[in-house]
Amino acid sequence: MLAELSPAVIAEVKLAATLLASKERICILTGAGISAESGIPTFRDKQTGLWENYGVEDLATPEAFARDPKLVWSWYQWRRQLVADKAPNPAHHALAQWQYHAQTSEQQVTLITQNVDDLHEQAGSAVTHLHGHLWRDRCGQCEIPYPEQSRAAYIKQDTIRFDDKLITCPHCDGYIRPDIVWFGEALPVQAWQTAEEAAANCDVFISIGTSSLVYPAAGLSQLAKQNGAQVIEINPDPTPNTIVDITLIEKAGVILPLLIEEITAL
Template identity: 75%
Template sequence: MLAELSPQLTSEVTRAATLLQSAKRICILTGAGVSAESGIPTFRDKQTGLWEQYRAEDLASIDAFMRDPELVWSWYQWRRQLVHDKAPNPAHHAIAKWQQRAESQGQQVTLITQNVDDLHEQAGSTTTHLHGHLWRNRCSQCDRPYGDQSETVDKSTLSFDSELINCPHCDGYIRPDIVWFGEMLPTGAWQTAEDSAAHCEVFISIGTSSLVYPAAGLAQLAKSNGAKVIEINPNPTPNTLVDITLAEKAGMVMPHLVHKLNEE
């Protein structure tokens, strides 16, 4: 059952659906706001428990890992334990439903995410990750993947042990396969994102500001190539880039939007 929206928001959802109905190529970018609706803390949230004395920005960097690898590894193991039981919310399911039906509707819906969890994949989406994967690991020295590299991981088999792991190839320390502050985005993922944004007819930003990079860069790229921009965010930042603003949580809006698309 769909949650009730205000008359004004319902009208804007209808506008967005009309715009999307005629589009052949759509690029969706999701951010921390989507995962937050499933109970996953964002980097802006204050650390809790043993970690409240640290800032996330001070732990999520290669310098921090080189300085104290056990501290950083322990923090990520704690984060993994914190989110391992989280499940996709209505926004994840709506996006997956739309993406799965897109081909039969004559649409290409490319999903790009800044989130490192696998909730989009759990819901059934095909996803390009800009900032890496929380459940994957690689060597900090030779960069080789370590362990399970599948899209979704069997959480029941996970270990949250904070003891450091050595690479079987070079003996370097294993690190999370996450893009840390100061590191480059993965080339393949960024190329996919740029290509999708440059060639889409509608760009949708969900749960992330259209003023914060890389979201801003992709939205600007889409706009400069003639695309319309839709933003779904309970606290949108007014700017001239966005054509339609849906000022509500994604879990409220996306089921309505996809339902409307299926009606038309």
């Protein structure tokens, strides 16, 4: 497999593997790029069909939900239907394998994601979600979680379907909304605390499939660097970031299985 890559990329993979195998605390941040390899459109992809005339301000803000809850709910039900059959790709499986391997080694591998899908969980990873969960709901008024539904529950014909009919909260009659962090909303306190602590205390910080330009998540790599960590970026379109020590310019699904194979062999 390594032979299929350029000599320059091979050298960087081996350098990264040697570094990672020698360190105890690893913090990993994944973004839309890793899920895109499973066929899940990124949020910045152009909307198509019914949604092509709507922007972020119409579909993913608290103001949008207050203005037209049915429109926002319908869009998220459409998104759920769109990703329901998507499966983890080799990158997700490699990260899960690494976490499993770390249980019997000296390493601590903390996985943080900006994604709202459950592909990391499907692959077997323990992961902290910064931007919420596509398959969970809560009340938009009293914030109480709505009875949790899994992806499997959504697609079973005898339970919840992808119905765009609004649901009301049994506690306050407010409308149920997706448990997603919308633009203009704060990140979940516990999730952000976990991410900050992992970044501040890691030996190596790895950014995978994310531009590292959207804050506050983009600040995690800087926090890690300030505390002495080395930074690795895996992205076919790397960002102009001066704090990165090793850049692996290739898709995560190509690089990660090779990288984990090298790490576990050392």
